[in-house]
Amino acid sequence: MMEKAMAWDIWTRNPFAWPLLTMEIWRRALEEAAFPAPAPGVGPEWCTPNRLLLELNGLRLWDFSVSDAGAPVLIVAPYALHDAQLADLAPDHSIVQALLQNGCERLYLAEWKSATSETRLVGIDAQLAALNVAVDDIGGPVDLIGPCQGGWFSLVYAARFPHKIRRIVVAGAPIDLQAACSALSEPVEKTTNHVIDRLIESGGGIVKGEQMAPLWPREDCEERRLVDSLQLRPPFSSPPEQAAVVAFQRWDKRVVDLPGPYYREVFCRLFRENLLARGAFPALGKAANICALDKPLFLLVGEHDTIAPPGQALAGADLVAGAVETAIAPCGHLALFMGRSTIANEWPRIASWLVEA
Template sequence: MPWDNWTRQMWDWPLASLEMWRRALAPDETPQPAPAPWTTPARLALDLSALRLWDFSTGDAGAAVVIVAPFALHDAHIADLAPGHSIVAALRDHGCARLFVVEWKSATQATRNLGVDDLLALLNVAVDDVGAPVDLIGLCQGGWLSLVHAARFPGKTRRLVVVGAPVDVRAAPSALTEPVARTSDAALMSLVGAGGGCVRGAQMTHLWPREADEGARLAEALQIAPPFDEATRQVVAAFRAWDRRVVDLPGRYYCEVFRHLYRENALAAGGFPALGRVVDLRRLDRPLLLLVGESDAIAPPPQALAAGALVCGPVETLSAPCGHLGLFLGRRTIAQQWPRVAAWLNKEAG
């Protein structure tokens, strides 16, 4: 499998883990880049302690679609990077008139103790503000969070799209599960302590797997090839700016994801804790669409597609010939797969 080749060939795991942690725990003196404007016109609809809700709507018709961006390493512009590389634009152009994006704010000393429950509660407020039931689209780490929210509040989701999200982390090895297995609690606490209770994005970049060849990374993520015209050079510049805009994570949230999702595999096992209850995906009966990347090393197809076997509602799948970032940023994937996502959402909208 392409994703399996990547995880086996890119890393000598024991040595790589030691070096990654050494760099991650080094003092960070990198200034935080300024926020960027959206590519697609948007209005700030809601501003909470750790969440902003952006309204990209063009009208009032149809079901509301809420894109849940990942709270991992980079900001929510992964959903709206540049012309031709925007999930938001693709959905708007194909009939999703009521469209919103959840942006997670970079952690501060005031929000360093927020956990998964806090994020679920904030997401729930955003959904209520839009007007439930909504169609949720979860990207990467926003995917499993959307699954948990839909299972915890079953009446608030109409349809659910999960894109490149780890669900059953024991279904296949990945570029994240291998380092997690070799990370001690002491190393985890050191990472959080070094950030004053936050996990600093600039430090986390050393833990996040990436290709050594920057040209190959650009080609894979954006699905472009030289020679570049001026428009493509602007896309590359937007990608590089986004890549530098790393976000800090609340230490508690980071540790809970580390423990419940990756170590315990609690989402697949039916034991994920969520706001005073235990979430079991086997009770989730909402229509579910899974979009996976065939060579995704972060959320390999077996991990992501496992959601389809866990839920009790109707499931459809889409597969794109790309890696992880290509699912969200790739020109070809945006043009070919995301109109299909919009069509699936619009089947019974209204």
């Protein structure tokens, strides 16, 4: 039976709707935000024990390790609308726990901080430099895991510093934006630089998460969103299910602010100019060419992902020079990182791929 179409699927399939939709979503973004602002200082609410290993202006490095055995694994959280708890939401909904339970005993996570007046001028190069410090402090070579927007960023870093990387896992990330339609890439093409400038200026150099939240594609029903993301069945009556729902709802409302230059560079270089797939992504004075990247790569893709659809995500297999393994999970975008079935079925395989190398 065909699944009920998501709200954004209609305009994703209708190219004549893109210009009108683009004007509408940016109009909404520049108006008063629909989501409440997060409380100052509130960040990820981890469900797995850890310690803070390093804190920079824009990055925190968390150590989830349970031993010193094996190669170090570093999860590079996405720097987008929501914070890094995406990787450690709740028991049975945690990439971190799945990796630890399946042999990845040296495990770290890079969390990007919400932008402030001190970091509002930060661009991609500064983020790459911060990640480079984290990798050096861990001691490489490391295995990188990049969920969502952390995926393309991990590929850029690996292409720029290949000697510091052993293996790479990319989950639900856009790689070749011209390979398939998505809920994000095509409206981006219709958005002018002037609109981007206005959005940044309206936040005093910062792209406010509360302004971006209404733009993010969402199911039109909260229950459907919970079902799709957590892979649970209503009425969510057991204590573990209730705890996961509460954790998800808190994470969903806790938005992140982005530095204006970083946002503009991602918008232009990744989504508009497709420089990652072209092997010409600027990275600390050089072009990061993923076409020359010969490190083993694992691509995890959601069959029903409209944010990073299979065509965009799997394109990486034909671009890189190294050996590639792929897995297509029967789910949408968020379920790749927090869905109970995906965590139980796909992430142990990824952990084995890392450990057995």
